[in-house]
Amino acid sequence: MSGDDGVTETGENNHEAARLAKLHAIEALGIDPWGGRFDNHMAIARVRELPVNPEAPSPARLAGRVVLRRVMGNVHFLHLQDASGRVQVMLGKKQIGELGWKLAQELDLGDLVAVDGTFGNTKTGEPTVFAREILIQAKSLLPHPDKHSGMSDTEFRLRHRYLDLTYHSETMERAKQRVLLVRTMRRHLDDQEFLEVETPTLHAIAGGAAARPFTTHHNALDIPLVLRIALELPLKRLLVGGMEKVYEIGRVFRNEGISPRHNPEFTMLELYQAYSDYRGMMELTEGLLHACAMALRGSPKVTYGGAEVDFTPPFERATYAELLARHAGADMADPASLEQAAAKHGINPAGKHPDVLAQLLFEQEVEHRLIGPVFVHDYPASLCPLTRRKRDNPAIAERFELFVRGMELANAYSELNDPVLQEATFRQQLAGLPEDDSMARMDDDFVRALRHGMPPAGGLGIGVDRLAMLLTETTSIRDVILFPLLRPERPS
RNA sequence: GCCCUGGUAGCUCAAUUGGCAGAGCAGCUGACUCUUAAUCAGCGGGUUAUAGGUUCAAGUCCUAUCCGGGGCACCA
Numbered sequence: 001m002s003g004d005d006g007v008t009e010t011g012e013n014n015h016e017a018a019r020l021a022k023l024h025a026i027e028a029l030g031i032d033p034w035g036g037r038f039d040n041h042m043a044i045a046r047v048r049e050l051p052v053n054p055e056a057p058s059p060a061r062l063a064g065r066v067v068l069r070r071v072m073g074n075v076h077f078l079h080l081q082d083a084s085g086r087v088q089v090m091l092g093k094k095q096i097g098e099l100g101w102k103l104a105q106e107l108d109l110g111d112l113v114a115v116d117g118t119f120g121n122t123k124t125g126e127p128t129v130f131a132r133e134i135l136i137q138a139k140s141l142l143p144h145p146d147k148h149s150g151m152s153d154t155e156f157r158l159r160h161r162y163l164d165l166t167y168h169s170e171t172m173e174r175a176k177q178r179v180l181l182v183r184t185m186r187r188h189l190d191d192q193e194f195l196e197v198e199t200p201t202l203h204a205i206a207g208g209a210a211a212r213p214f215t216t217h218h219n220a221l222d223i224p225l226v227l228r229i230a231l232e233l234p235l236k237r238l239l240v241g242g243m244e245k246v247y248e249i250g251r252v253f254r255n256e257g258i259s260p261r262h263n264p265e266f267t268m269l270e271l272y273q274a275y276s277d278y279r280g281m282m283e284l285t286e287g288l289l290h291a292c293a294m295a296l297r298g299s300p301k302v303t304y305g306g307a308e309v310d311f312t313p314p315f316e317r318a319t320y321a322e323l324l325a326r327h328a329g330a331d332m333a334d335p336a337s338l339e340q341a342a343a344k345h346g347i348n349p350a351g352k353h354p355d356v357l358a359q360l361l362f363e364q365e366v367e368h369r370l371i372g373p374v375f376v377h378d379y380p381a382s383l384c385p386l387t388r389r390k391r392d393n394p395a396i397a398e399r400f401e402l403f404v405r406g407m408e409l410a411n412a413y414s415e416l417n418d419p420v421l422q423e424a425t426f427r428q429q430l431a432g433l434p435e436d437d438s439m440a441r442m443d444d445d446f447v448r449a450l451r452h453g454m455p456p457a458g459g460l461g462i463g464v465d466r467l468a469m470l471l472t473e474t475t476s477i478r479d480v481i482l483f484p485l486l487r488p489e490r491p492s
Numbered sequence: 493g494c495c496c497u498g499g500u501a502g503c504u505c506a507a508u509u510g511g512c513a514g515a516g517c518a519g520c521u522g523a524c525u526c527u528u529a530a531u532c533a534g535c536g537g538g539u540u541a542u543a544g545g546u547u548c549a550a551g552u553c554c555u556a557u558c559c560g561g562g563g564c565a566c567c568a
Contacts, residue, residue: 014537015502015519072531073524092525109518123526143502146517148529151503155560211567256567257493266568408568463568476561487559 015143022106023139029102035137038063038114045084048127050119057118060129062087063137065166066111068147076104080115080129081166088128089115100134109147110140159489161482177296178468178480182249184295185269185464188288194245194271199234201227201251207443208232208386211254214264227253231270232386232459233446236415239272240454247271249464260476261407263484267464272415276458277388278398281412282375285402285460286313289373289409289467296471304405304470307371315402316374323376324358328365332358332380333395355380370403385425388414388456409467412460419450 026033041061050058067086068079074093079086091104095117107113117131145151150167157164157171164171186196204223206213208230216225231248238246253265273280293300293311300311321332330341335354342348342357345365352360358380370376377400381389387397398414416422426442468480478484 018519068529070527070530071524072527075525075527077527077530079528088528090526094525122528124528126526126528128526143518146503146529148517149504152505153499153503153560155499156503158560209568252568254567257565259564259567260562262567268568411568461568466568489559 016141019108019139019141019143022108023141025106026103026136026139029099031099031103031136033136033139035112035114035135038135038137041114043084044080044082044087047119047129048085048087052120052127054120057120057130059117060119061114061116062089062129063114064112066107066109066113067167069107069109076107077128078107078113080113083172088122088126089117089131090122090128091131091134096131096134100131103134103136107136108140110142110144112137112140155486158478158484158486174472174474174479175482177472180295181292181468181471182267182464184292185249185288185462188291189247189271192245192284194247194273195243197235197238197243197246197248198250199228199231199238199248201253203228205443207446209252209254212256214253214255229254230461231268232461233443235270235272236454236457236459237446237449239274239415239457240449240452244274244455245271258485260478261466261469263465263477263481265485266477266481269462269464270460272457272459274455274457277414277456278377278400278412278458281458281460282315282317282377282400283313284458285375285410285412285462286311286315288462289402292467292471302471302473304473305475307405309371309373309404309470311373316372318374318376319378320358320362320376320380321378323366323370324362327369328361330358330361353382355382359383367403367408368406370406372402372404373409374403375400376403384413385428386413386416386422388416388418404470407466407470408463409470410460410462412458415454415457415459417450417454417456419447422450423447 023033041063044062044064047060047062050060052058062080062082064080064082064086066078067081068077070077076091078089078091080089091100093101096104114135114137115129115131116133117129119127119129122128145163145167151157151160151163157168161171165175190196202216202218202225203213204225206226206229208228209232211229213226213229216227217223218225229252231250231252235246235248247269248271249267249269251265252268255264256262258264271284273284276284290300290311290313293302302309302311324330324332328341328345331337338354338357338361341361342352345361347357347360347364377398378390379387379397379399379401381387381395381397384397384399387399390396390398400410400412401408402410402412416425426447465477465480469475469477472480474480
C-alpha cells in the first residue's frame, strides 16, 4: 500500500481505501483486527434488562456490529447490534486505556466489536454500556447502507441478503418465523409418531409430480440423473417397507418459470400414513395448520391480503363438481355441459378431453374465488394417476386440495396401492405424450415395489414456502426464501 | 418465452419543454468528555447499467443488450 494513486478513482475505492488504512493502523497497534473467542458475553436484549445501580454497577459483556457512531472528542458513542437487539456503548478516553482509545479511532460503521464494561444510564437517561475494554472482532472493509433509510432496491437486498438481514429487522423476523414454522410442523408430526426420513435428491427418473426436472450427470457411473421434483415415490417405498407413518421436509426442484409464487427450488412437506385415506389427511391437515397458525400468529385466525382466514377445525369441505357447478355453471359428468361452459368463459373446447376442460374452468373460474380454508375434494380421476378411485365411481379420484385465498396450500390423496391399475395408468398417461415430456416416465421399480404390497394409505403434500407466505403475510416467495434464485451478476 | 416497467455518488433520492449532474447520509481534515439519525467548519467522491444512434446540445429522445420488479404462459 505504498503507492497512493489509483485508490481515489471511484467513491467505492475511497471508502475501501479509508477502511483498509484503518485496518493497517489497527495491525500497527499490535491488535489482530479479526478477533477471536470471546466467552461469556450476553445477548444485548439481556444486557438491557440488567439492574441499574450507580453504587454497584452491573458488569456487562457483549458483542455485536457497530450500527451507529457519534464521535465527540474524548467520548465516542456506539450503537451495537446483535441478534437480540441494540444498545448504546460509551467509550471514554480515560476509561478504556491508551490502546483501547487508539483502537476506537479506527472503528467504522459495520465493524464487529466486543465490549466489556458496566451497564447504566447516561445523564440523559439512555441505557448504556460504559466500556472498560473494547476489542475488535472483525473489520468491515466495505461501506454499509444508509444508517437511517437502509436499502430499498429489491435486487440489491436479494444480492446482499446479509445486509438486508442486518439492517431490516423485518427480514430477520420473517426468517425466524419460517424457522418456527418448520419446527412446529416437525414437532406436530413427531408428536404423532411420524418418522422423519431423508430420501435421495438425485433420481434416475423424475416421478411423483407433473413438472420438468433439472438434469445432471454422475461421472463415475456415467449416467444421467435428475433432481427430484417430488418426494412421493421413495416415501411410498418406505410404506411398503413397513414404515407406517413417515414424512420428509425437503427441497424439490422444478425447471420452470420464476414468479412471485414460484422459485425453482422450494420446500415440500410430504407425509404418508398407512391404513388412512384422504379423509384422514383432512383431519391431519386441520390439526397441522391450526398448530402452525397458533405458533406464528398466536391465533387460528390470520389475515392475508385483507381477508381473514380461520384455521379453526373443521375446515369447509366442497366437492370439485359442486364448485364447478356453482361458479362455472358446468356439470362435470356431462361433456356437452362442459363444452358449453368452456365456450361461455372464453376457453376453446375443441379437441380437449372433458376432464381437461373441467380443470381449465376450475382454474379460471373457481380457484380465485376460494377464500377458504376449504378442502376441494373428489377430482376427475384422469387428473390424478397415483390416486385411488372412489369405490362407487371410478371416474372420481379420492383427492383433495386445500385452498386459501385462491392459493393451493395442500394436496392429498388416498394413495393407489393396486400395482396393476398403477401400471396401466402409467402407460395410459405415457401414451400420446411427447418423448421428452419427462413428467410421465414409467417407473418400473416403483411398480415392482407396489407388487410386493403397499398398505392403503393417505398421502399429503404441503408447500412450505407458500404456507410461510400466508402466515407471514407476504406476497412474494422471495420474502420467505433467504436466497431465491437470481441470474448471476455479470462480471464487471 | 411474451408484454409492461425500472436502473443517476458506497446507501437513500432530486434534476422543469433536451440546456453547466445535485442533496442527505456515508467518507476525508479540523473542533468538541453525556451524545441520540449528535452538532459546527472545510474538502473530496459520477463513463447517469452497457453499446450504438438522433441533435449545436442527451440522465432526459430512438435502437440493441445486461440485470431487476410486475403481469401472462408453465407450474406448486
